[in-house]
Amino acid sequence: MKMFRNLIAVLIVSLLAVSCSAGGDKAERPAFTKENYPRIDGSTATIPLSEKLASELLSMSAEEAKEFIKHNTTHNAYENLIEDKADVIFVTEPSEDELNMAAAKGIELEVVPVVKEAFVFLVNKSNPVDRLSLEEIKDIYQGKITNWKEVGGPDKEIIAYQRPDNSGSQTLMQNQVMKGLTMAKAPTELKPAGMGGLIEAVASYDNSDSAIGYSVYYYANTMYLKDTVKFVKVDGVEPNNETIMKDKYPVTSAYYAVLKKTEPENSSARKLLKWTLSSEGQKLAEAAGYVPVR
Amino acid sequence: MRRIIASLILMLLLSGCAVAEPAGTEQNNPDLPFKERQFVYENGITINTVEEGSYDSETGSRYYFSISGMKDKEIENKINEEIKQNMELYINEVSNDLIERLEKKNEVFRHNSMSSNVSVNYNCNNVLFVSYFAYASCLDENGYYMDESNGYWYSGYDLNTGKKLELKDLFRNGVDYKKIINEYVSMYIIKNNMDDPNSHYLSRPFQGIRDGQTFYFDTSGIYIMMDEKNDEFIYFGYPTFIYIPIREIEGELAVFDRFYDENINIFENTGVKKHLPNRIAYVRDNFLDEYNDNSYIMISEGKFTNIGNGEIERKLNEMCRSTLDVDGFRERAKAFSVEHPGTYYGELHHDVHIFMNAGGYLSGRVYENSVENGETNENIRNFNYDLNKNMKLKLEDLFVEGFDYKEAMRDIIRRDYMYTGAADTYEPDQERFYFYEDFIETYYAYNGEPYHFIFTYKDLGYENLTIYN
Numbered sequence: 224m225k226m227f228r229n230l231i232a233v234l235i236v237s238l239l240a241v242s243c244s245a246g247g248d249k250a251e252r253p254a255f256t257k258e259n260y261p262r263i264d265g266s267t268a269t270i271p272l273s274e275k276l277a278s279e280l281l282s283m284s285a286e287e288a289k290e291f292i293k294h295n296t297t298h299n300a301y302e303n304l305i306e307d308k309a310d311v312i313f314v315t316e317p318s319e320d321e322l323n324m325a326a327a328k329g330i331e332l333e334v335v336p337v338v339k340e341a342f343v344f345l346v347n348k349s350n351p352v353d354r355l356s357l358e359e360i361k362d363i364y365q366g367k368i369t370n371w372k373e374v375g376g377p378d379k380e381i382i383a384y385q386r387p388d389n390s391g392s393q394t395l396m397q398n399q400v401m402k403g404l405t406m407a408k409a410p411t412e413l414k415p416a417g418m419g420g421l422i423e424a425v426a427s428y429d430n431s432d433s434a435i436g437y438s439v440y441y442y443a444n445t446m447y448l449k450d451t452v453k454f455v456k457v458d459g460v461e462p463n464n465e466t467i468m469k470d471k472y473p474v475t476s477a478y479y480a481v482l483k484k485t486e487p488e489n490s491s492a493r494k495l496l497k498w499t500l501s502s503e504g505q506k507l508a509e510a511a512g513y514v515p516v517r
Numbered sequence: 518m519r520r521i522i523a524s525l526i527l528m529l530l531l532s533g534c535a536v537a538e539p540a541g542t543e544q545n546n547p548d549l550p551f552k553e554r555q556f557v558y559e560n561g562i563t564i565n566t567v568e569e570g571s572y573d574s575e576t577g578s579r580y581y582f583s584i585s586g587m588k589d590k591e592i593e594n595k596i597n598e599e600i601k602q603n604m605e606l607y608i609n610e611v612s613n614d615l616i617e618r619l620e621k622k623n624e625v626f627r628h629n630s631m632s633s634n635v636s637v638n639y640n641c642n643n644v645l646f647v648s649y650f651a652y653a654s655c656l657d658e659n660g661y662y663m664d665e666s667n668g669y670w671y672s673g674y675d676l677n678t679g680k681k682l683e684l685k686d687l688f689r690n691g692v693d694y695k696k697i698i699n700e701y702v703s704m705y706i707i708k709n710n711m712d713d714p715n716s717h718y719l720s721r722p723f724q725g726i727r728d729g730q731t732f733y734f735d736t737s738g739i740y741i742m743m744d745e746k747n748d749e750f751i752y753f754g755y756p757t758f759i760y761i762p763i764r765e766i767e768g769e770l771a772v773f774d775r776f777y778d779e780n781i782n783i784f785e786n787t788g789v790k791k792h793l794p795n796r797i798a799y800v801r802d803n804f805l806d807e808y809n810d811n812s813y814i815m816i817s818e819g820k821f822t823n824i825g826n827g828e829i830e831r832k833l834n835e836m837c838r839s840t841l842d843v844d845g846f847r848e849r850a851k852a853f854s855v856e857h858p859g860t861y862y863g864e865l866h867h868d869v870h871i872f873m874n875a876g877g878y879l880s881g882r883v884y885e886n887s888v889e890n891g892e893t894n895e896n897i898r899n900f901n902y903d904l905n906k907n908m909k910l911k912l913e914d915l916f917v918e919g920f921d922y923k924e925a926m927r928d929i930i931r932r933d934y935m936y937t938g939a940a941d942t943y944e945p946d947q948e949r950f951y952f953y954e955d956f957i958e959t960y961y962a963y964n965g966e967p968y969h970f971i972f973t974y975k976d977l978g979y980e981n982l983t984i985y986n
Contacts, residue, residue: 234605268714271721289720289748290643296715315714344705391714413801421804421817442712445722512722 249503253494255280261492263292265313266299266391269478272313272338276499277509297391304481305330310492311482313337315391316398331484335402336477337499339511341440341467342399343474344455345448347432352376354456357473360400363435371433384428384436385409396437399474428439440467445512467514477516555905556851557641557736557773560676561784562586564637577608577631577653583644586785592679598649599672600635607651607670608633612935615653629654629662638671639735641791642777644682646673646733662907669742669756671733676778677783684732687739687772697769698741699725701761718757721749734772736793738763764796790985792876792954795904796823799871805843811857812850813864814843824879826907836898837883839867849889863889872953877905878984880951899949903984911947912959920981926959929976938961945970952984 260281263273270292278288294313295303301321303309305328317325317332325332344360346352352374355363362368363383372378385406386393397406412426428436430452440462443454454462458473466472480496489492498504505515562584568948572578581604587593608631616626631653639646649672654665673682688694703723705711709720724747731742743750743757750757763770801819816839843865850862866886873880878901885896901910908914916922923943930940945959952958956973979985 233531266714267716267720296717298715314918375713385708386713390710391716392710395714413804420806421801423804427710429708430704436707438707438712439714442719442722443707445705446703446712447723447725448703448707451700451704 250497250504251494252503253280253411253491253498255491255495257281257291259491261310261495262308263294263311263313263488264303264309265294266297266300266315267294267477268340268391268439269313269338270313271511272478272508272513275507276495279507280495280498301481302326304332304483305350310486310490311480311495313478313480315340315395316476316479317481318394318398333482333484333486335480335482335496335500336516337480337496338478338505338508339467339475339516340477340514341462341472341475342395343438343440343443343462344457345428345430345436345438345443345452346452346455347430347434348451349432350376350453352455352458353453356458357400360455360457361404364396364401364406365404379433381435382410382429382431382433383407384434385425386437387425392437392439395439395476399476441513464514468517478513542583554692554773554793556790558777559788559791560640560643561644561782561786561788562640562645562676563577563786564640572630572632574631575628577612579608581633581635581783582637587676588783588785592676595679596645596674596676598872603649603670603672604633604635606652607649607668608653611651611666611668612653615655615664616666619655619664621938624663625658627656627658627660627663629656639673640772641736641788643676643783644673644734644772644776645676646671646735665754667755669731671731671742673734677776684739686725686775687734688766688769689771692769694769697766698730698761699723699738701765702726702759704742705759716751718751719749724749736763736791739766763794765880789979790876792873792878792984794875795874795877795879796825797874797879797904798822799837799869799874809847809850809854810862811854811862812846814846816841816843816865816867817869818867819869825904829902829904830909833902835899836900837869839885840896841865841867841885841887846887853890862889863887870951872951875954876984878903878910878952880910880953882951897949897986899951901951911952912945912957913947914954915957915983916977917981917983917986920978922977922981925981926970926972927976929972930970934970936963936968939968943970979981 225510231484260277263277267272273292273294274285274288277291278342281288281291283291286316297314297500298318298321300309300312301324305325305382306310317334322332343459344355350371352371355374359368359374363374366387368374369381370378371381386396410426411423412420414424416422428434435455443452445460460466460470460472467475480499482492498507500516505517509515549864563586564582565585566580566582568578568580570576570578581600583600584593584599604932612631614690619626628768633649633651635647635649636650637645638648649670650667652665652667655663657663673686675682675686684698685694705721706723709718710769712722726741727746730746731744733740733742737760739761741759741761743751743759799819799821801817803816803818805816806813818839819837820834821830821837822835846863846865853860853862864887866884868884869881870884871879871881880899880901883896883898885898887894903914905908906925913922923945926945927940927943930943934940939961942963945961949960950957955975956971957977958969958971961968961970974982974985
């Protein structure tokens with residue numbers, strides 16, 4: 224645990240140092256070719272960002288960029304970075320496991336936020352409750368608040384849906400919202416398994432008027448949900464591009480560019496990072512549906 | 518007031534004088550609320566299946582069909598021609614796709630298998646939906662399976678005109694069908710955790726259905742196929758299908774009425790009624806699948822929802838619960854294993870089978886079976902309801918008055934079954950039976966032995982069945 228605290232400390236210092244130095248309104252547009260373009264990997268949620276960057280900086284068509292960019296999901300991307308199979312990865316923040324994995328190889332990671340992300344809570348449009356405090360959300364998910372009337376809604380049991388264990392969304396919920404608090408048992412349902420049997424699985428969000436669920440803003444905001452679900456205001460703040468960018472929304476995070484701290488200053492990975500953080504790069508990210516960091 | 522009445526009369530006269538629209542327009546076929554609809558009519562066409570070639574030949578196998586029995590032979594020929602042409606087109610497409618892929622990898626195409634299959638998804642109320650599947654695979658230089666390519670395609674036809682149907686044609690005029698489908702797909706994505714930062718299904722947020730979106734339809738609902746146009750869906754070697762149940766869109770559909778006029782038969786024959794699915798669902802909420810050293814327990818329980826009659830729903834749900842003593846069985850099996858190690862003790866089974874769940878009819882059975890220490894106990898509880906009339910059905914209720922169903926069944930037993938002796942005394946149990954869309958299974962204890970007989974409606978005559986009249 225002590226080692227983990229030290230790593231976090233290093234990470235925070237890196238975050239601060241890099242966000243102060245790597246960015247800038249104007250950055251030289253790197254002259255990339257397919258050959259000298261950094262090896263990229265990342266989470267699924269950052270594929271459009273990587274594709275847009277490649278498309279812009281390598282003058283590729285969207286189709287060509289799709290062929291060129293391959294992301295292997297968050298954990299595999301960290302492994303690839305550590306194993307020197309990738310130069311820069313676009314991912315969610317490193318887990319304790321991933322930090323330990325890097326430390327075991329003597330690698331210090333530099334973690335730089337490149338676009339903002341937020342964790343949003345969804346309820347049915349007909350649910351009269353449109354705001355919850357972060358503490359209330361924690362209490363709901365710990366099973367301490369079980370009825371909507373306790374948070375100003377109707378006398379109805381709250382069905383607090385969760386995501387499957389080990390999924391990216393569930394990890395974010397545990398790390399960013401619950402922060403060590405034990406979550407109540409999730410509603411379960413029987414789902415078909417192999418050989419005609421059934422297995423008990425975490426129940427799907429059903430958008431009934433008693434339901435509450437969660438998602439990441441990037442997906443939830445860009446899909447066709449406006450007439451079906453609404454985002455809960457957390458501590459009175461509605462999640463939108465502005466409140467997320469300005470860190471007013473309380474459950475704000477980011478997608479990060481992660482590279483090795485030893486990466487040389489003039490390496491292609493650093494050049495790409497610098498350009499991504501430039502005003503041009505941030506505009507490009509915004510056009511791809513992300514919330515810019517500034 | 519007189520002016521208003523005069524205007525109304527004038528409007529009525531004008532509307533009566535208006536030129537009648539041909540079948541296939543909404544003016545002639547006002548959309549009925551779906552909730553009132555229990556059935557549609559199968560088209561009076563014959564589906565003639567054709568099988569050609571062999572899958573391992575260079576040209577591959579083709580399993581397809583042609584239609585016959587339409588009054589307008591031009592439309593019939595057009596559709597038949599199109600089905601054949603499409604099939605050839607698609608089989609070539611998968612084959613070329615495979616060759617192209619291999620060429621990119623500098624590998625040589627060595628033929629292994631090639632086939633195509635064309636089948637009917639929906640064939641009612643003057644609409645025909647057809648699905649195509651084509652497949653090709655190849656071998657490596659040592660003769661081992663190497664790679665494959667496949668594809669799915671769908672076409673829907675208005676049989677009045679032979680015109681191909683688009684997604685919008687399924688919906689009532691003025692309905693924002695794209696919005697309905699996009700919202701449903703988005704919810705489906707959330708429900709299935711496809712919107713995860715590490716999603717294995719989506720490479721970016723859902724971009725909405727596209728123009729010319731691939732889909733097909735059957736009596737259970739609409740199936741949206743996410744194909745190469747929907748490139749945010751990650752392709753796993755087969756496309757993602759998103760099924761929108763009919764109950765989610767029932768009020769918005771026009772496909773049952775838009776192309777159908779009950780006064781105009783465009784076929785040489787009359788099609789039989791086809792019941793539409795009920796809104797009733799049986800949701801399994803308890804499942805036990807337990808193997809022990811000397812015993813096996815399989816309990817599958819659930820409950821009915823949306824029956825629309827609280828009393829029937831309560832009774833049915835009570836009836837469908839397990840009456841088996843699972844804990845006692847476990848203890849007895851455990852004790853037995855101590856006394857007789859390595860010897861099989863027995864098993865418990867409980868399940869509910871639903872056969873008919875359409876047209877306002879519900880038929881099924883609860884099956885319970887215990888085998889303990891060599892002794893078998895079977896408990897079967899049948900349930901048969903006409904929910905249109907909120908009544909429990911006896912076997913005799915399935916037949917129109919005056920029809921001697923027992924005699925008809927006896928004749929069929931004599932014709933189809935070896936134990937013809939049972940026919941002479943045949944008296945089917947009025948409670949212990951179940952029925953489906955095209956057959957009934959009855960129970961008769963003959964000489965103390967249980968006998969189950971199946972009778973198709975074709976043999977009994979659809980005209981003799983209340984559920985079709």
